[in-house]
Amino acid sequence: MLPMQPGKLTENTIRSSGHHITPQRLVILDVLKGSNGHASADEIHSHVRSRCPKLHISTIYRALDMLKRLGLVTETALGDGKLRYHLHVKGYHHHLICEKCGRVEEMDEATFTPLKAALKRKHRFHADLRHLAIFGRCQACA
Amino acid sequence: MLPMQPGKLTENTIRSSGHHITPQRLVILDVLKGSNGHASADEIHSHVRSRCPKLHISTIYRALDMLKRLGLVTETALGDGKLRYHLHVKGYHHHLICEKCGRVEEMDEATFTPLKAALKRKHRFHADLRHLAIFGRCQACA
């Protein structure tokens, strides 16, 4: 059995949720895949320009919003007045953001399992812990 | 020994951090104190108008930014395109936000103590868990 390409997996998720695969979205996804960090809408826009000059920034915001709803993209406010976007291709993860140096560390879900259970038990709340950004101080800045 | 008024405590924090107490800020703080939920900058502005018609909305944004830095106010994105602000007068708390009905439940810090310890132990990260908004489904919408 061949492994499914990450691109195809993403496209299937989009399609099976009733959304369309469009050339614009493919370019946006490709830019997101290439950006190894957290890109702002504006940064995505300028990267996209060369390949698709008429692609309007509102299309980017709408694409990001859809991807966010589907859990394929994380939106994070890193404190500089812009929202940043990050593609989930290899499962979910969370962000530890240093308030001082701005470094972003990624971590897996496991640490949150007890919290998730506690929220369900104590508050009867079913937490969707895919989008978590936790602020604080990293080891170096503590 | 008399208990310190909450207002005075807040004012001392502001003053001792090198910021000024101004009539504008007193009105803004008063509105925040009165708003029992999560007020947007615009909502604060319209409440403030009656008492201080010339108070500009950028002054509100700047006051909120200062209060946020001092840890006196929490800024939360509830997903409606506006940021919401909440005054911390009685200790910190967190938000459980239902993705379906939009209901916001507040919860205390205690549930996060094990998570905080785990982050420090496993990632050497000193989490500042005062700003947490957790999305998911509430009991009714689960």
Add this chain to the structure above:
DNA sequence: TGCAAAGATGAAACTATTTGCAACTCCATG
């Protein structure tokens, strides 16, 4: 295939938030 409906796009208008600046106010200090 070919079509209709659901969904997406670009453009412009609109709302939300931030910033630059000159004038003004607070308050620690003398």
Add this chain to the structure above:
DNA sequence: CATGGAGTTGCAAATAGTTTCATCTTTGCA
């Protein structure tokens, strides 16, 4: 209790992000 400098304010303009709408595309299905 006057003063100077740091901090604030109001305004205008800039930057971010959202929404409306007419037009165009994608996709499931006949």
